[in-house]
Structures are given as structure tokens and as C-alpha cells.
Amino acid sequence: MKPDKKTELLANWQTLQRIFIRPENEESGAALVRYMEQILFGLHDFLKQHVGITREASLKDLSDRFTDSRISQNPSKKLADVIKSIIEDIAPHAVNVSSPYFIGHMTSAIPFFMVHLQTIMGALNQNPVKLETSKVVSVSERQALAKIHRLIYGFDDAFYDEHIQKPESTLGGFTDDGTLANITALWTARNVLFKPKNGFDGVESQGMAAAYQAYDIRRTVILVSQLGHYSLRKAGGILGIGHDNVLSIDVDSQNRINISKLEAAIREIQKDNQTKILAIVGIAGATETGTVDPLPQIADICAEHSIHFHADAAWGGPTLMSEKYRHLLSGIERADSVTIDGHKQFYMPMSCGMVYFKDPVIMDAIAYHAAYINRPGSVDLGIRSLEGSRAATSLILSGALEIMGRGGYALLIDHGIEIAKAFAEEIRKRHLFELTTPPELNILTYRIFPENMKNEWKTADHHQKLEINDYLNHVNITVQRLQREAGKSFVSRTTLRRRGCEDIVVLRSVLMNPMTDIRILQEILDEQEKIYQQQFGV
Ligand SMILES: *Cc1c(COP(=O)(O)O)cnc(C)c1O
Secondary structure, three states, X not given: OOOOOOOOOOOOHHHHHHOOOOOOOHHHHHHHHHHHHXXXXXXXXXXXXXXXXXXXXXXXXXXXXXXXXXXXXXXXXXHHHHHHHHHHHHHHHOOOOOOOXXXXXXXXXXXXXXXXXXXXXXXXXXXXXXXXXXXXXXXXXXXXXXXXXXXXXXXXXXXXXXXXXXXXXXOEEEEOOHHHHHHHHHHHHHHHHOOOEOOEOOHHHHHHHHHHHXXXXXXXXXXEEOOOOOHHHHHHHHOOOOHXXXXXXXXXXXXXXXXXXXXXXXXXXXXXXXXXEEEEEEEEXXXXXXXXXXXXXXXXXXXXXXXXXEEEOOOOHHHHHOOOOHHHHOOHHHOOEEEEEOOOOOOOOOOOEEEEEOOOOHHHHHOOOOOOOOOOOOOOHHHHOOOOOOOOOHHHHHHHHHHHHHHHHHHHHHHHHHHHHHHHHHHHHOOOEEEEEOOOOOEEEEEEOOHHHHHHHHHOOHHHHHHHHHHHHHHHHHHHHHHHHHOOOEOEEEXXXXXXXXXXXXXXXXXXXXXXXXXXXXHHHHHHHHHHHHHHOO
């Protein structure tokens, strides 16, 4: 958009000062309030009425609009125009993740109060890296951490009374996202495993080569099921373990880590006394299938061999809020560390990760003291944190926990799990589909598998099965793409890999939007049936 000729905008000291102080008159104050109204109400109404999920436009056309690499010397727009162009030009081509027809990813609608809390966070602009830039916000962050810690571990009052505000204790930490939470957990586990000993100052100071020499080994591994999130592989890379050493263990028919294969892998590794196991990761809500590993059994194995047990509950963690379904995560209270994402099932805006530790002093293994910023014994949260400066997202979580209560979150969790079950039933009823992974939490996968091919499959030999499978993969890729391009609803697609079997392409849905009901899900299946008939019907 070209700036208006009449109101040539100039970068000058006077106007600059105005943007740092409160609007001087009622009129401009009212304008700022109006913009907030536009963001809160106008944006979503507009998307709902005119866009669906996203407006049809090729990525090429869109990229052609963003080719200007110069920063203009003078201001080119006023705030009102910036907001207007975001609402009119960006939002329709972004993805309307709050649509109840958007059931493909872990990003979804958020309650409107999150926008208020996010705005307050921005307005206060606290930096919890140290007390001097956050003060009470650091203290209240510790309270938020204790609340979720208690939800996971359920220690008694005495424990929380002692540790909640004790500067030497750290029940966990906020991170930018789940990836960094997983990295923080494994970083801590690595530093504990290769702690200082005679003649060795610890891996954090001397590095992996020295650690291996001091401990007389050649390799470290992390074990996780084949459904482990790729952030664990990044952790392997970053921590100097090497991501090839993040070993993936097969899953059973329910998509949970195969315990006997896990035990076999451990036995095999332990034959070689030059290899150490850094951690075993149990997934509580796998990204692709929503399934939960047998956490109690993993806990037993880790206890038996003194291995760090990390639970990746980035997705599933908030299930603990539901009295009805929290048993699905039982065993998580035995994990040494736990990852939970705020921007997933706590319905917070992007982004907020968290990591929790059972032992309140284990994070000392990653403590850093920079003279100018935080001194030993201080309450500065930046001492035990991968990030330096960061947003005070704990303010959002604290507010949300108060506004929602356990009961409010439980309603969301219960709805997700129950609507996923109902959706699975609907898929089972329709001849065109096959349910590939039934939901344990609120994620399921399925695929198009026409009745006549199901019959052919029964008598097919190996070669014919390969052919059928290739064809089905093609069908599912096509239908998913055409539905996405039509822009009314969105289901994602992934590939399930089974050792010894063909990779199968499946449609994946994540049911977390409370406005998604069975009627909408039926419409989504109807649309897929229609696309299938148009493209592949005879
Ligand atoms: C989403 C997710 C992560 C990573 O979280 P980000 O916030 O996307 O970095 C890790 N593990 C699991 C199981 C997840 O679902």
C-alpha cells in the first residue's frame, strides 16, 4: 500500500517521542482502543465469514508480493494502516488455525483472554533472566512452576513449602518451546552423567572428548521409540552425542514403545562397556498418533539400570488436569524430567515450553553465573536456563490457570478425547475409510481404503500388496492435498513406518478445538469422499 500523499510521514524526534508516551488526547487514546477491538473481534469474524482456512493463492503469487529488501528511510505507514494491511492482506493468506474445521495440527483456537494476557505480557515487558528486570514476575513464575510440578509429581505440602521460593531449588523452567525443553532436560541429564570427578571438571567445562576419556567410554546413546519427536535428535546433535546415537526402538501394535525390544536393546548396549545410556525417553502423547508409552515399565527399567528417565509430555501433559483421564499418564510421576508445552494443550499463544525435574537441585548441573547478570545464590532464573532473555510467559499460564481452573481445562481435555472416539467410530462406519491408529488421547490417523481394495487385499500376494499400498498412498496424498487447497477444512498427512512393512500414508487429525463437533467431522469426511469420487471414482 502506498502512503497517502497528504500525510507525508517523517521520522523525527517529536513524533518519535510521542510513541513512547501515553496518547495526549482522548481521540488518539480511543483510536488505540479501537485497534485492539479490531484485533480481538474483527479479525476472527472476518476470517470466519470470508476465508475458511486460507484463501486460495499460490505460494508463487504470495512470494512475488514480498520481494522488497529495502527499509524505507521515512515511516511508510501509521499503526492503523499496518493493522489494516495485516488484517486484509496477511490474515486471509495466513492459516485460520482457530477454525473448527482445522483439525490437522497441534496448533488451534485459543480462548480470547489469551490475547489479553499476551498483551499484558508485552506491555510490562519483563525479562525473567534476572530479578533486576522482572522482580515479582520471577517470584510468581516460581509459583506457576510449582503448580505444574505438583500436578505432575504430587509431592506433599512440606515439599512445596520448602522449595517453592527457595533460591537454591529449581522445580523446572520455562523455555521458548518444547524443543528447548527437551534439550534442557537432556542437557541436564548429560551433565549429571558426566559430572566432575577426580582430574575431570565435568562435561560442561571440558567437553565431550574429555568426558569420554575421563569415563573411559566411546559413545553415549539416548533411547526412544520410533515415534520420538525430532527435537530429541536435535538434542543429540547439539549435546555432542550425535543424532545417530538417538536410537529408535520399534513400537508395538498400539504404537507404544515395545518393551521387550527396549530391554533387548539395553542388553545389547551393555555388552559393550564403552557405551553409556544417557537417557530413555517415554512419550506421553506421540506427535503423530497421540499414543502414550508404558511409562511405569520404562520407569522400572530406568530405576533398575540407574538411567535418566525423561517423559516427553509436550502434547499429553495437560491430560493430568482431567480427573477422568489423568490415569492415562500414570507413571509420569516417576520421570526424572518432563517436558510440557504451554502452546499446545494449555491453549496458550505461541510459544511456551516448560521442563520439570523431580529433583529440585538437579538443574545445578546446567548453572551459569555471569558476573554482570546473576550472582551465585541469587534468585535470577537465568542462572539455570538455556535461554538468556525471554518473555514472561509464566504470566499467561498463571492467569490462564486462574481463569480456567483444573475443571475448565478438564472440560477441554475430556472433549478432545471423547470427540476423537466419536470420530473414530464414524470412520469405522464408513466403507471408504480405514482407521489406522485408534485414538488413545485426542489424535488419530486413518486413510482412504476403498471396500473393493480391502477385498483384493485379503487374497493378494506380497507383490500385489505392495502395488495396492502404493496406490493407496497416492490416493491419500492427492485427497489430502485437494482438500487443503480447497481451503474449507484441513486434515494433515503423515507416513507411518513399520519395520518389515510398507510405509503407509495416513491422514492425521488432532481434535483440540472445543468448537469441533461430530457434525463438522462428518462434513470433513463427506468432503474427502466427494474428492475421492471425483478423482478416482469409476
Ligand atoms: C510438539 C512436540 C515437541 C516439540 O515442541 P515444539 O514446541 O514444537 O518445539 C516435542 N515432543 C512432542 C511429543 C511434541 O508433540
